Amino acid sequence: MSFNGSTKIGFPGIGSYPYPFAELADERTRTWPLVESPWNAAVLLALYLLMVRYAPKWMARYKPMQLRGPLFCHNLAMTLLNAHICLELFTASRALNYSISCQPCRLSYSPHEMRIAAAFWWFYISKILEFADTGFFILRQKWSQLSFLHVYHHSTMFAMCWIVVKWIPTGSTFLPAMMNSFVHIIMYGYYALSVLGPRIQPYLWWKRYLTALQLVQFAIGLAWGSQAIIRRCEYHTWVSLTGVAYMLTFLYLFGRFYAQKYRVKHRKYKK
Numbered sequence: 001m002s003f004n005g006s007t008k009i010g011f012p013g014i015g016s017y018p019y020p021f022a023e024l025a026d027e028r029t030r031t032w033p034l035v036e037s038p039w040n041a042a043v044l045l046a047l048y049l050l051m052v053r054y055a056p057k058w059m060a061r062y063k064p065m066q067l068r069g070p071l072f073c074h075n076l077a078m079t080l081l082n083a084h085i086c087l088e089l090f091t092a093s094r095a096l097n098y099s100i101s102c103q104p105c106r107l108s109y110s111p112h113e114m115r116i117a118a119a120f121w122w123f124y125i126s127k128i129l130e131f132a133d134t135g136f137f138i139l140r141q142k143w144s145q146l147s148f149l150h151v152y153h154h155s156t157m158f159a160m161c162w163i164v165v166k167w168i169p170t171g172s173t174f175l176p177a178m179m180n181s182f183v184h185i186i187m188y189g190y191y192a193l194s195v196l197g198p199r200i201q202p203y204l205w206w207k208r209y210l211t212a213l214q215l216v217q218f219a220i221g222l223a224w225g226s227q228a229i230i231r232r233c234e235y236h237t238w239v240s241l242t243g244v245a246y247m248l249t250f251l252y253l254f255g256r257f258y259a260q261k262y263r264v265k266h267r268k269y270k271k
Contacts, residue, residue, distance in 0.1 A: 075192035102233035105171030
C-alpha cells in the first residue's frame with residue numbers, strides 16, 4: 001500500500017460500479033488488498049464456515065494435536081499486532097485531535113488520517129487471522145470451545161470490519177476499534193501464557209475477568225453508539241444503529257456465557 005502525503009477533502013464521485021453502494025466506498029482504501037471486491041470477503045467467510053461445518057467431522061477420526069509451539073507463536077503475533085493497531089489509532093487520533101463522542105469521516109489524505117486508515121486495514125486483517133483460533137480448536141478437539149458464540153463472534157466481526165475499512169476507515173469508528181484491539185492485547189497475551197504449561201497456570205487466575213472486560217467493552221460501545229444517535233452526530237447514522245444492535249447481541253451472548261460458566265462454578269464451589 002502506498003500512501004499519499006497530500007491533503008484532499010471531498011467525497012467519492014458517482015459512476016458505474018459493479019455492486020450496490022460501491023460508489024460510496026472510501027477512495028483511500030477502495031483498491032487495498034482484500035478490500036476492493038465484496039467477493040474477497042464473501043469467499044473468506046464461506047471458507048471459514050465450511051471449515052466449521054466439515055473440519056470437525058474429519059478431525060474426529062484422529063487423535064487431538066497439542067500444537068503448543070504454533071499456538072504460542074500465533075497468540076504472541078496476535079498480541080503484537082493488536083498492540084500496533086491500538087497504538088496507531090491512539091497516537092494518530094490524538095495528533096488529529098479527534099473527538100471521542102463524534103468525529104465525522106472525511107476524505108483526507110493527511111499522513112495521520114492515512115495512519116488511521118492503515119490501522120483499520122490491519123484491524124480487518126487481524127479478524128482474518130483470528131479464524132486460526134477456530135482451526136486450533138478443531139485440531140486440538142476442543143469441542144466445547146467451538147460454540148455458537150465463538151463462530152458468531154468471529155464471522156460477524158470479520159464482516160463488520162470489511163464494511164468499516166471499505167466505507168468508513170476513519171472517523172468515530174476509531175474508538176470501538178481501539179477498545180477492541182486493547183482487549184485483544186490482554187486476551188491473546190493470556191492465551192500465549194496459558195500455553196507455557198502448568199507452572200504458569202497459578203498465575204493465570206484472572207481468566208474470568210477477560211469475559212468481564214469484554215462485557216465492559218460492549219457496554220461502552222452500546223453507550224457510545226446510543227449517544228451518537230441521540231446527539232445526531234455528523235457521522236453515518238446507519239453505522240451507529242448497526243453498532244448498537246450488534247452490541248446488544250454481544251452483551252446477551254457473552255453475558256449468558258459468563259453467568260453459565262462462572263456463576264455455576266461459584267455455586268458448586270460454595271456447596
